[in-house]
Amino acid sequence: xxxxxxxxxxxxxxxxxxxxxxxxxxxxxxxxxxxxxxxxxxxxxxxxxxxxxxxxxxxxxxxxxxxxxxxxxxxxxxxxxxxxxxxxxxxxxxxxxxxxxxxxxxxxxxxxxxxxxxxxxxxxxxxxxxxxxxxxxxxxxxxxxxxxxxxxx
Numbered sequence: 001x002x003x004x005x006x007x008x009x010x011x012x013x014x015x016x017x018x019x020x021x022x023x024x025x026x027x028x029x030x031x032x033x034x035x036x037x038x039x040x041x042x043x044x045x046x047x048x049x050x051x052x053x054x055x056x057x058x059x060x061x062x063x064x065x066x067x068x069x070x071x072x073x074x075x076x077x078x079x080x081x082x083x084x085x086x087x088x089x090x091x092x093x094x095x096x097x098x099x100x101x102x103x104x105x106x107x108x109x110x111x112x113x114x115x116x117x118x119x120x121x122x123x124x125x126x127x128x129x130x131x132x133x134x135x136x137x138x139x140x141x142x143x144x145x146x147x148x149x150x151x152x153x
Contacts, residue, residue, distance in 0.1 A: 061090050062124040062137035065103050069122045070141050073105055077118040077143040081105035100127055115146040 065086055072081065085099035086092055093099050107120045120143075125136040 066122045066139045073120045
């Protein structure tokens with residue numbers, strides 16, 4: 001008479017090792033999915049931080065360039081300035097080919113009874129961000145010229 005339980009007992013240790021290896025494989029796959037998701041989230045955070053940093057730097061340089069242009073306007077309000085081009089660090093360039101920023105100073109004189117009020121609008125455009133639809137940085141000022149300073153009524 002043969003005992004049928006003997007082969008079943010012989011297969012049990014083999015089934016246990018197979019179950020252990022399957023559970024290890026499932027656990028490893030779950031760990032891999034979790035780590036992949038964590039890396040994806042962390043990368044998005046770093047990319048967003050880098051973008052914010054570049055935008056903050058561009059705004060800082062734009063503000064610096066606009067204030068410098070207004071100071072030049074205040075020193076000589078009757079001069080025509082036109083468009084100037086600058087690098088990412090704010091250094092002046094002769095043309096727009098490698099420029100990062102364009103600074104435009106538009107002045108409009110307004111005659112008054114005792115002289116001339118010259119209004120100026122300075123627009124700093126980030127040439128890299130113009131295609132993305134980012135609005136330029138603008139600042140305005142005015143300077144009054146009396147008749148003795150060259151202002152005409």
